[in-house]
Amino acid sequence: MGKSVTTVSRALNDYDDVSADTKALIRHVAEEMGYTPNILAQRLRKRRADTIGLILPTFGPRFSDPFFSEFIAGIGNQAAELGFDLLVSTRPPGDKEMLAYQANIRGQRVDGFILVRTRRRDARIAYMLEAGFPFVAFGRTENHQAFPFVDEDGEYGMRMIVRHLTQEGHGRLAFIAAPDDLMFAHHRLQGFRAGLREAGIPIEEALVVQGDLSEKGGYEQARRLLDRPSPPTAIAACNDLMALGAISAARERGLVVGRDIAITGFDDIPMAEHSSPPLTTVHQPIYQIGQMVCQMLVGLLQGGEIEQDHIILKPSLVIRQSSIAEPR
Amino acid sequence: MGKSVTTVSRALNDYDDVSADTKALIRHVAEEMGYTPNILAQRLRKRRADTIGLILPTFGPRFSDPFFSEFIAGIGNQAAELGFDLLVSTRPPGDKEMLAYQANIRGQRVDGFILVRTRRRDARIAYMLEAGFPFVAFGRTENHQAFPFVDEDGEYGMRMIVRHLTQEGHGRLAFIAAPDDLMFAHHRLQGFRAGLREAGIPIEEALVVQGDLSEKGGYEQARRLLDRPSPPTAIAACNDLMALGAISAARERGLVVGRDIAITGFDDIPMAEHSSPPLTTVHQPIYQIGQMVCQMLVGLLQGGEIEQDHIILKPSLVIRQSSIAEPR
DNA sequence: CTTGACTTCCAAAACGTTTTGGTCTATAGT
DNA sequence: ACTATAGACCAAAACGTTTTGGAAGTCAAG
Numbered sequence: 001m002g003k004s005v006t007t008v009s010r011a012l013n014d015y016d017d018v019s020a021d022t023k024a025l026i027r028h029v030a031e032e033m034g035y036t037p038n039i040l041a042q043r044l045r046k047r048r049a050d051t052i053g054l055i056l057p058t059f060g061p062r063f064s065d066p067f068f069s070e071f072i073a074g075i076g077n078q079a080a081e082l083g084f085d086l087l088v089s090t091r092p093p094g095d096k097e098m099l100a101y102q103a104n105i106r107g108q109r110v111d112g113f114i115l116v117r118t119r120r121r122d123a124r125i126a127y128m129l130e131a132g133f134p135f136v137a138f139g140r141t142e143n144h145q146a147f148p149f150v151d152e153d154g155e156y157g158m159r160m161i162v163r164h165l166t167q168e169g170h171g172r173l174a175f176i177a178a179p180d181d182l183m184f185a186h187h188r189l190q191g192f193r194a195g196l197r198e199a200g201i202p203i204e205e206a207l208v209v210q211g212d213l214s215e216k217g218g219y220e221q222a223r224r225l226l227d228r229p230s231p232p233t234a235i236a237a238c239n240d241l242m243a244l245g246a247i248s249a250a251r252e253r254g255l256v257v258g259r260d261i262a263i264t265g266f267d268d269i270p271m272a273e274h275s276s277p278p279l280t281t282v283h284q285p286i287y288q289i290g291q292m293v294c295q296m297l298v299g300l301l302q303g304g305e306i307e308q309d310h311i312i313l314k315p316s317l318v319i320r321q322s323s324i325a326e327p328r
Numbered sequence: 329m330g331k332s333v334t335t336v337s338r339a340l341n342d343y344d345d346v347s348a349d350t351k352a353l354i355r356h357v358a359e360e361m362g363y364t365p366n367i368l369a370q371r372l373r374k375r376r377a378d379t380i381g382l383i384l385p386t387f388g389p390r391f392s393d394p395f396f397s398e399f400i401a402g403i404g405n406q407a408a409e410l411g412f413d414l415l416v417s418t419r420p421p422g423d424k425e426m427l428a429y430q431a432n433i434r435g436q437r438v439d440g441f442i443l444v445r446t447r448r449r450d451a452r453i454a455y456m457l458e459a460g461f462p463f464v465a466f467g468r469t470e471n472h473q474a475f476p477f478v479d480e481d482g483e484y485g486m487r488m489i490v491r492h493l494t495q496e497g498h499g500r501l502a503f504i505a506a507p508d509d510l511m512f513a514h515h516r517l518q519g520f521r522a523g524l525r526e527a528g529i530p531i532e533e534a535l536v537v538q539g540d541l542s543e544k545g546g547y548e549q550a551r552r553l554l555d556r557p558s559p560p561t562a563i564a565a566c567n568d569l570m571a572l573g574a575i576s577a578a579r580e581r582g583l584v585v586g587r588d589i590a591i592t593g594f595d596d597i598p599m600a601e602h603s604s605p606p607l608t609t610v611h612q613p614i615y616q617i618g619q620m621v622c623q624m625l626v627g628l629l630q631g632g633e634i635e636q637d638h639i640i641l642k643p644s645l646v647i648r649q650s651s652i653a654e655p656r
Numbered sequence: 657c658t659t660g661a662c663t664t665c666c667a668a669a670a671c672g673t674t675t676t677g678g679t680c681t682a683t684a685g686t
Numbered sequence: 687a688c689t690a691t692a693g694a695c696c697a698a699a700a701c702g703t704t705t706t707g708g709a710a711g712t713c714a715a716g
Contacts, residue, residue, distance in 0.1 A: 036434035041672035069397040106364035215602035248602040274543035369702035
């Protein structure tokens with residue numbers, strides 16, 4: 001059409017050394033012939049992948065924690081909004097996981113990472129900090145390293161649960177914990193202990209068991225608890241999925257959940273509202289957290305600095321029928 | 329180190345016009361200095377994005393169908409295995425959705441697409457077929473267009489459900505359908521009708537209602553059904569999520585699910601096994617389907633042709649307590 | 657000694673953009 | 687009439703690879 005590539009590029013990017021007429025013309029022609037800049041070439045030239053990485057730590061192949069899918073949606077939609085791609089993979093925690101991070105960073109496949117499920121001493125975080133690679137975590141670490149994160153106050157949330165249960169008159173509380181290496185599990189367990197301390201109830205270590213965060217794990221651990229000579233009157237689970245498994249175990253024993261035994265979760269996944277009975281749990285706005293984390297990372301990538309980089313959200317207690325004797 | 333870029337490139341890619349010694353040397357040095365080829369440059373040069381696109385059709389912002397997360401995991405892990413990235417976004421069905429497909433295709437951001445939730449007359453498929461862009465669908469279309477797909481035999485699955493319910497003695501069956509524009513919903517509804525026909529039971533149109541595939545939708549539609557002057561004795565839902573919502577509604581009415589009313593789902597999400605009561609449903613190996621779809625697409629991209637490109641899987645009936653009067 | 661074949665290597669082009677550092681023309685200022 | 691200044695445009699370099707089409711060097715055969 002008689003314009004140089006330079007001019008076309010500058011016209012489409014709205015530089016001001018292209019006349020209004022030419023811009024209009026170029027845009028029109030581009031539109032007409034369905035031209036879209038090749039994104040790979042752009043990225044190569046700009047040395048930015050415009051891509052955010054997210055590697056989900058998963059144990060088995062069955063990755064179906066509804067908690068994660070909502071989180072991904074939050075990140076993904078926000079990223080699209082800001083002109084970034086979201087690259088998702090899953091790896092079981094361990095060596096392969098670290099290699100995946102390294103490969104993505106060294107090959108400049110992503111500009112920054114979002115980390116989930118932080119661990120007490122997290123190799124991923126240590127690596128990124130040392131490499132100076134941009135990232136934002138959902139969760140903290142044990143030794144308070146300095147990096148941008150968003151986290152829920154899981155300790156507080158679980159204390160609220162315990163307070164609620166003791167107010168309902170429960171004195172023998174059990175806890176289905178999760179691998180303590182995971183920071184969120186650690187916080188929630190601490191919250192459980194703190195809550196009992198506040199209520200002046202001595203903690204019974206045999207009633208603290210550990211599950212794997214799945215319904216199945218919750219089911220199995222709840223059975224163990226119910227099989228004890230003097231079973232608990234209330235079971236708090238570290239997450240909703242395990243709580244649902246626990247409900248299943250209790251019902252199998254012929255117990256009416258809510259009346260004969262109280263069971264609580266944590267996360268408030270959509271299913272919690274519609275389980276039988278509806279589940280008492282702790283709500284956190286996971287979709288919004290995904291958005292926030294993504295925004296923070298993009299801010300970091302574009303501006304270099306962000307104002308608020310240590311955010312801890314107070315979750316809220318949601319009381320439903322699974323923990324109260326009298327409906328209504 | 330004294331070797332040309334050409335030689336380095338050819339050494340790392342294991343071409344046979346590089347001596348074994350040189351290869352070893354180059355590899356060693358590369359390893360030592362932590363060199364990884366810039367993937368963006370590779371892609372630009374090869375004119376392939378090595379990326380598979382997946383755009384999830386979602387209604388609200390809350391995207392948490394466990395069904396999808398497992399499907400994503402199947403695709404993502406398989407893609408990683410084959411050296412491809414997976415680019416995930418979500419869009420509500422409609423114009424914006426088509427634009428997202430077009431932008432990704434024209435900007436050569438992805439080499440191929442995986443389509444989910446096919447519709448009866450699917451604009452996305454029409455577009456891709458016309459553009460000659462590689463894709464594999466999970467699901468068919470109404471008019472049997474020629475394109476590679478994997479699908480479940482939903483019609484068969486639902487017939488099995490109906491057969492099971494009638495064998496259990498139910499005569500008044502309700503169905504919570506989903507938007508009939510969605511092929512899988514359409515097939516399942518057809519299966520329901522066919523099942524009743526087989527059993528010689530006349531269909532009662534008022535007992536066929538439509539939900540939105542969420543627990544909430546199932547809950548609301550079930551309430552409507554139970555409010556009728558002569559309510560059904562069995563409710564088959566188009567998917568597990570709605571079935572769980574229906575269970576919730578039935579329990580709220582004081583009904584014992586399994587004894588007073590039978591409720592069934594479809595999908596066999598992990599939760600189905602641990603709901604209260606456990607849900608009778610139809611199982612399909614969704615993780616494996618994700619893997620298959622991904623493999624097919626990569627085969628298409630690399631080989632050009634694939635042997636099996638129309639795969640219909642027979643799902644299997646899973647009978648649990650939600651549909652049988654006597655446990656055991 | 658020459659020729660051809662084979663091995664090993666590499667310079668340059670290409671992928672499609674953005675950025676740099678101009679050039680050219682017209683207008684205004686002196 | 688000459689010189690700045692500003693506006694509109696563009697050629698060439700650069701991003702980091704892979705591919706193409708040789709160029710040397712070595713060896714064996716003639």
